[in-house]
């Protein structure tokens with residue numbers, strides 16, 4: 001479904017992707033971890049069309065999309081969330097999702113309303129439909145970010161740290177929402193997350209990025225246990241604790 005073919009990207013002396021190649025199949029659930037500044041969000045930008053690579057190709061369903069705008073890629077089926085949600089704060093929750101249904105999924109009239117309502121129900125936001133988006137709490141804002149992405153009717157969903165800052169029960173709720181969306185729509189998901197436990201509960205493949213390169217790719221526990229990944233990602237005490245938790249859960 002998605003192929004990155006030797007993508008490179010630099011910002012001055014910072015390399016965020018170095019001849020990086022990666023492919024994702026229909027329905028896959030792939031987690032992405034890596035130290036701060038590894039290039040994870042930049043990678044999403046190059047998949048979604050927010051950021052142009054210096055070299056390399058991005059293909060979606062076999063089609064070269066490297067030169068296509070984010071809005072066009074969204075219509076083709078690539079949806080994403082942003083690490084810092086920026087909803088239209090003056091619009092209601094419903095209106096925010098409606099914009100995504102119209103502009104992203106290309107629906108019109110009643111079909112837009114039906115899609116927005118369906119997504120709000122699926123993300124547990126129906127009761128908050130009329131509330132201005134600027135007056136939501138953190139969990140609700142994260143849900144709205146997910147809802148806006150789902151309302152574009154993606155076939156590939158890119159999730160950028162949607163679990164950050166949430167409590168354990170809230171993370172569990174979000175994981176359940178994502179799992180349900182995958183089961184319902186057969187979505188492929190690529191999920192960047194520092195909350196490793198949330199990832200391993202959802203994905204069946206984990207990629208570790210560091211310095212713009214893939215340093216680990218495979219089954220989550222196996223990737224987390226490899227020396228290269230331990231060195232770059234699990235160097236900090238917090239990350240090591242996360243691994244211990246994940247191993248205990250397993």
Ligand SMILES: Nc1ncnc2c1ncn2[C@@H]1O[C@H](COP(=O)(O)OP(=O)(O)OP(=O)(O)O)[C@@H](O)[C@H]1O
Nearest residue numbers: 011014016034035036037038039040041042043083
């Ligand atoms: N538009 C930009 N201009 C200059 N430097 C940038 C730009 N975008 C990202 N960078 C730099 O590129 C590097 C990788 O950033 P990126 O956000 O992709 O990393 P990340 O792995 O998502 O990090 P984090 O886990 O902290 O979110 C960082 O050093 C960042 O400062």
